Amino acid sequence: MGDATVPFVDLSARLRPLRKELRSAFERVLDSGVFVMGPEVAALESEFAALCCVPHAIAVNSGTAALQLALASLGIGMGDEVITVANTFIATAEAITAVGATPVLVDVCPDTYLMDPAAFAAAITERTKAVIPVHLYGLVCEMNAICAIAAQHDIAVIEDACQAHGATYQGVPAGAFGDAACFSFYPAKNLGTLGEGGIMVTRRADVAARARALRSHGETRRYEHVEPGLNLRLSELLAAMARVQLPCVLEWNEQRRTVAGWYAEALRGLPVQLPSQPAAQQHAFHLYVVLTEGRDNVRSRMQALGIDTGIHYPTPIHQTDAYRNIRVRHGELSVTESIAPRLLSLPMFPELTEQDVCRVATALQHALAPTPQLV
Numbered sequence: 432m433g434d435a436t437v438p439f440v441d442l443s444a445r446l447r448p449l450r451k452e453l454r455s456a457f458e459r460v461l462d463s464g465v466f467v468m469g470p471e472v473a474a475l476e477s478e479f480a481a482l483c484c485v486p487h488a489i490a491v492n493s494g495t496a497a498l499q500l501a502l503a504s505l506g507i508g509m510g511d512e513v514i515t516v517a518n519t520f521i522a523t524a525e526a527i528t529a530v531g532a533t534p535v536l537v538d539v540c541p542d543t544y545l546m547d548p549a550a551f552a553a554a555i556t557e558r559t560k561a562v563i564p565v566h567l568y569g570l571v572c573e574m575n576a577i578c579a580i581a582a583q584h585d586i587a588v589i590e591d592a593c594q595a596h597g598a599t600y601q602g603v604p605a606g607a608f609g610d611a612a613c614f615s616f617y618p619a620k621n622l623g624t625l626g627e628g629g630i631m632v633t634r635r636a637d638v639a640a641r642a643r644a645l646r647s648h649g650e651t652r653r654y655e656h657v658e659p660g661l662n663l664r665l666s667e668l669l670a671a672m673a674r675v676q677l678p679c680v681l682e683w684n685e686q687r688r689t690v691a692g693w694y695a696e697a698l699r700g701l702p703v704q705l706p707s708q709p710a711a712q713q714h715a716f717h718l719y720v721v722l723t724e725g726r727d728n729v730r731s732r733m734q735a736l737g738i739d740t741g742i743h744y745p746t747p748i749h750q751t752d753a754y755r756n757i758r759v760r761h762g763e764l765s766v767t768e769s770i771a772p773r774l775l776s777l778p779m780f781p782e783l784t785e786q787d788v789c790r791v792a793t794a795l796q797h798a799l800a801p802t803p804q805l806v
């Protein structure tokens with residue numbers, strides 16, 4: 432990808448060893464003559480449910496669709512408030528807007544950049560119907576605290592686990608905490624497909640049944656429409672392509688943690704804040720995000736040295752044009768606002784070598800120096 436010495440992500444490298452399997456999956460679907468909601472989708476659902484240790488999974492055509500479906504299946508809509516964070520991809524907020532509910536944004540913890548449970552508790556009103564903690568960068572939120580607060584107030588918990596396939600918290604997988612959880616199969620996610628896809632998981636049979644209907648025009652069986660739904664169905668081909676990658680995801684996550692370990696070693700002593708790795712958590716390291724002063728400068732200097740980087744995300748939700756009118760009290764999102772200009776995502780993918788990591792670290796060191804030297 433590009434001419435960078437170290438690309439930000441390299442999907443063709445990830446898929447190269449799986450080419451034969453991807454081709455035979457394609458042939459299998461072609462031979463079956465079933466292209467929507469057939470055996471591949473059903474198999475993906477049961478395999479993914481097993482990964483999350485939950486009984487139900489409903490495959491859809493994106494992670495955004497999964498979030499929207501989870502909210503709708505839990506009966507959340509007009510007049511309801513849904514609490515989430517401003518430090519996330521915009522899809523989290525968009526799903527809330529899409530069902531007619533109002534997003535309420537709360538601050539994040541200064542060490543993990545994830546939802547602050549105290550801020551969540553403080554934002555609850557009588558209209559709060561759900562909370563969406565986002566397991567951003569692949570780290571599971573403080574789910575014990577968040578679920579306890581939610582239970583006290585009878586608030587549904589929907590995990591945005593779109594970056595956290597296979598991550599665990601005290602041994603429990605992402606997706607097994609909430610009333611529902613949502614994952615994305617966007618190609619660059621820890622588990623992807625060759626296009627768009629997503630999946631919602633739930634422990635609740637009632638929520639699963641409603642989600643299955645809403646995913647496909649509110650049908651409980653063909654042409655029996657019990658309520659107005661949508662078409663969020665996943666194609667057989669894309670389900671088959673995700674299934675080929677599914678058995679690899681835990682091993683890939685392990686490699687990502689190895690890469691993170693190399694980073695921690697190589698970046699030691701540099702004036703950057705490294706990702707926190709709480710002992711009870713197994714980080715999925717979808718992204719490796721550090722905090723640095725002078726981020727934009729550092730970033731362009733690294734680019735000049737052949738190192739691709741990213742920013743996740745450059746604009747907190749309440750500062751986007753789309754959500755400019757959202758009600759936020761002054762200082763309420765101070766941690767989010769203070770980290771936003773310092774976030775820097777370094778290359779992170781399972782195929783990175785220790786040598787790549789050293790190159791990134793050296794480039795970062797030069798980029799941080801008062802007068803950058805060219806290497």
Ligand SMILES: *Cc1c(COP(=O)(O)O)cnc(C)c1O
Pocket residue numbers: 493494495496519520522523565567591593594614615616617627628629
């Ligand atoms: C990727 C992502 C989504 C949306 O998933 P899509 O499949 O792109 O629709 C939602 N939330 C977070 C945190 C994500 O990273």
